[in-house]
Amino acid sequence: MNSEIKLRKAEIKDRDIIWNIIQQAIERRRQDGSTQWQDGYPNLGTVESDITKGFGYVLTVDDEIAVYTALILNDEPAYSTIEGAWLSDGEFVVVHRVAVDEKFAGQGLAKKLFDHIEDFTREQGIQSVKVDTNYDNIAMLKILENKGYSYCGEVFLAGGMRKAFEKIII
Template sequence: MNSTEITLRKAEIEDRNIIWKILQQAIERRRKDGSTQWQNGYPNPNTVESDIAKGFGYVLTVDGEVAVYAALILNDEPAYSSIEGAWLSNGEFVVVHRVAVDEKFAGQGLVKKLFDHIEDFARSHDIQSVKVDTNFDNLAMLKILESKGYSYCGEVYLSGGVRKAFEKIVI
């Protein structure tokens, strides 16, 4: 009888404090892992409010409780126009940024579920692919992308750093 409801929905302004708490946990986790990613004051509370205001902020909820945050941006990531390498496609795409999981939901495979939901979202809007980048040392995310069938396409430059770029065709 004990089934869990997992839902992807647009973030509301009321979610901003929990989202920022989740991002702070992720920033600290990256720091403890010795990563340079997210260690320079970005993302910050303004990033969260801007994401929500622009309609980019999404939350994955577990039985109504916010568990994962991600920014989903349609067709718009200037850094992706100059890739050292090649994208799989040049049609419409969803960009995934700022993925972070609440610690109390860590290790439950929710980021994989997030990507399932994002791929469904893309398909339901007739969007050809999902593009994502991550730091070379973000081993957890690299593993997830590999397990979800994302192809390594090359390197992009974002916020002063080199990122590994991936794409998956979903239609």
């Protein structure tokens, strides 16, 4: 049976579900031996702030929240300094805080999320998508490679160096 997969803005009523998904992701990163997300960020305040500012998005499968992400337009101060070079200096969508509900793990939904983010970027008439991840987040690094993102260098974010990627959409 084909499920209906949609990207929509997160609402404040989604907060507890989203926070639960992020807590699962924090624990998965810890079990993987990663340093990412192990210092109290992201937290419930991060989620509330994302939703309030209109940055929070959820990928739903048959109206059930499966993936959370923050999509921020043109605004990531850390990205103004990169050891390396971005592909472009036009408008961009920043992808932060991707977390998949473990109930939906292994179904390729993070890849589908990036398809939806690219559609969203195109619809907004925005040039590119920029994203960073921890050097030890193997799953995300694989997705970015699979989706055709170019490694651009390193940015300093959340207290550490991150690998930075960009994909030109239009």
